Amino acid sequence: MLKAVIVLFILFLLIAVWSSRRKQKPSPQEKDLLQVKSNAGDSAKKVIFIVIDSLMAEAVDRGLEQKELPAFQFLIERGQYYKDMVSSFPTMSVTIDSSLLTGAYPDRHHVPGLNWYSVRDHKLINYGTGPAEVIKIGVNQVMADALMQLNGSHLNPELPTIYEDLSRAGKKTGSINGLIYRGSAPHTLSLPAWMHGPTSMPESISVKGPDFLALGSLTNPLEGIEDLPGSIIHRLGINSEFSISTASYLIRENKLPDFLYMYLPDMDQQIHKKGPSDLKSLKDTDHQLQTLLQNFGSLENALEKAIIVIIGDSGMTEILPANENPVVELFPLLQAFNVYRQGEAITDETEIVLAVNETMAYVYNLKARKARAIAEAIRADSRIDIIAWRDGEWICVSNGASKELRFKTGGELTDSYKQSWTIEGEPQALDLKINHERQTLDYERYPDVLQRLYGALHSHDGDFLVVTAKPGYELADQHSPTHKGGGSHGSLGHAESLVPLIISGTEERPENLRIVDLKAFLQKLVTKQ
Template sequence: MGKKLVLAVIDGCKPSMLERAIATGRAPAMKAIIERGAYVDDLVAAFPSVTPVCAASIATGCGPDRHHIPSMNWYSRAESRYIEYGSSFSASRRFGITRQLVDTVYNMNGHHLSPDVRTVFEQLDDADLRTAGTTYLMYRGRHRHEVARDTVLARAARTLFRHSVLGPRELFYADVFASRRTPCRSQLGLPGVRDKHSGCVGEYLVREDLFDFLLLSLPDNDTYSHKHGPHAQVESIAEADRQIMRLFEAGGGTDAFLDDHAMIVCADHSHTGVESVIRLHDAFADFAILAPAGDNAADAEVAVCPAQRSAMVYALVQEGRGALLPRLVRAARGVEGVDLVMWRTSSGEGAIASGERELRFAPGSDVADRRGERWSVDGELGVLGARIEDGRLLAPAYPDALSRVWSALTTPTAGDVLLSAAPAYEFADWGGVAHVGGGSHGSLHASDSLGVLAWCGTGPDRRDAREEWSLRDITPMVTSHFGLS
């Protein structure tokens, strides 16, 4: 076997801010990786470009149509209830803290993530490679882990977290699961502590030579950017870089570590500034909206699911649904701050509307996108600011637009109408929280959809091995490194 591999995910890392951090000497680890390898400043996120969807795409190498994680907040038709993964503490309280934690820690991997796809951990576990991971939303692997008991916080958490999970061989998840005793503590995943916990665990795993593949999760940049805005990210990127450097130092220094280890570093999405709020309840006030507790389920017409700069609306009425869907689309098209409205037509096509303009599309043969997928299109390309050149569809403002929207629309768990916010707008969550004055993500727009990707010691020699890089390319890079694809 060749080099061991570390995949580091810096949540929400904006390319221009990483470049500034490197230029000002705040990110020496990232500088070393890029100098020895390749760098992509326009890695395309999944849509919606929220963390659960993007994390699932990184971990599986496929879009939401296959992995079935549709958003941060969504409605389960199978269980007739909302699913909330933690948009904010206020939103979690509306749905119940216990239910939100169980959905996030257990159900996301155990029930919501499709059993028909294999995660990167499962693929490497099946090849008998030594897998390891720090606190990451997607951890499903082949090794069983019991709830940790070795700290006061862990023992307290056992009142809620009682069941074992399947994860990588070495799993360290917010003090709730720990495959072995280390000196590292995460305060149950407290923001601002999570990166340090990952760095501590990663340092330990390097010193003890306990992995062939490590997923190093560095989520604090996202929280920092939500609060302070994307242009404040240099500080939080520098903190993430320090944790990567801890691994380098544990392996004998930068050069020695990179002689023995390959590195892939990526963001799951980017961030853009928020100035204004869209309130879905006001936008759909003419409809009976399902309450968080579901106590009006008998009379509810729709479930509304805000998720930062994206949102979904579910039609709950079975009889008369054909008449309800056009009404929902019309209502959505008239909402200030909504950039794009997306839905499936009665003929099965995808539709994307902006104001009065509309584009219809489906897999076909008319045009190719930058990744080589082919589409039939009809209507106004201006909806996406797109143009066709030499038989290729180009839409710089909405990267990989048709593929991402089609995947989102054909996700079995997705809503009937999908919304993408205009730049500077965000949907308030169920707790009324929005990040005005800070940063956010979730939309189809390039401003929060294009993140970073860098690698060395693995992968192609140059970034132009692909014209357009996507989160779907990460797991294939990992499995290819180990000769599995």
């Protein structure tokens, strides 16, 4: 997906032309390079964790068959390669990254999606879905939520991140271009001078992060040391080249922390435009990985000195072309209700608020209408896949084929992750395979769907429904970005939920192939060194 900060920077490129020639105020000199180097000594292996936005196993396999991915091939042949790592839900980067770095689903980390509604604050929270939507919601509000509230208050302050846990264990950590970065060390985000006129945002923002924090030119510890691509046309450094170049410097200068998180965003943009079959961006990423590893002296030396872990955050579904009507407009389906329109005020008469996350949406029921009535209105469109809502301790589910079930935590049925459930109704509604004799259940089309739906439906306050689109389609509100003929994600199905995991430089294996379980695995890798 397109990260919030990237969208905001593109937007500001359009609205701040009047001041784009003004000299940008340099970032204050941070102390990161003085405090980042591991205390464990040069012989201890460092862990480099690389998140490649929208990396998919099908594309990797195709590139390997064509012998066009030498870096991936090297790491896979000398390591472990899994093709079915289960992502979080909704499959949007801010929620996934929150699960990665806290080891919890949204019911515990409290970041529900890229777009959601705060009942407490009576406003839509949008971290930057697209320029039109950002303008309607309000540039200042979106900037404040993305740069101040996301890590400052929205991410559950009571739930420690991997950076906070490793700091308590005496380990050094770093993050390059990660939007979820909360840690123990103080840092300053500095906004470019040309943003000061169009917004009321402060010139600098105090944050807490890992020992080394690089977020494009908002906070660049290599300012004046390395010439990194951080201009407006380079999305102020929120790009893969910035991430690779920054990590390469740390490797060359022998300043790697014990754990380094790297985010490579560029593939996502191309796949959104061209669809999941695009290989060019993956080849470019492979070349960047070669560049990174060569800084150790050779690819072989890299695995002597570091453990390399690579994952995708989510997959994508190929969206049908425009002439096949791939966009499901939710507003017309709910015309019997008073639905909030972006840019207007939410009043006492407002009954429904929509928060769309590409192929998934939250539908907020502000007037305690019967959830089933709202679900029936939405299900009238044959392009809708799953609709789910809370009913006391139960979660009710209805699918496009009019199959229904309800479930709750606890009970005699146990899934492959040792989670227990009680299920009533038709298992086909979520494509569940139940063995009543053994009291087990298996997931088919929707990986870990019970826990993932539970996590989303308990992620924040309010009375709301979760809605997903069938493969090939995506949901939309009045100003939602769409990707006709390209790729999209957010939903629960295999294509969007299963991502590759590559581990090289260690024999350690993860217990479960879920993104939510990776934090414990990564901490184990770091603390054993």
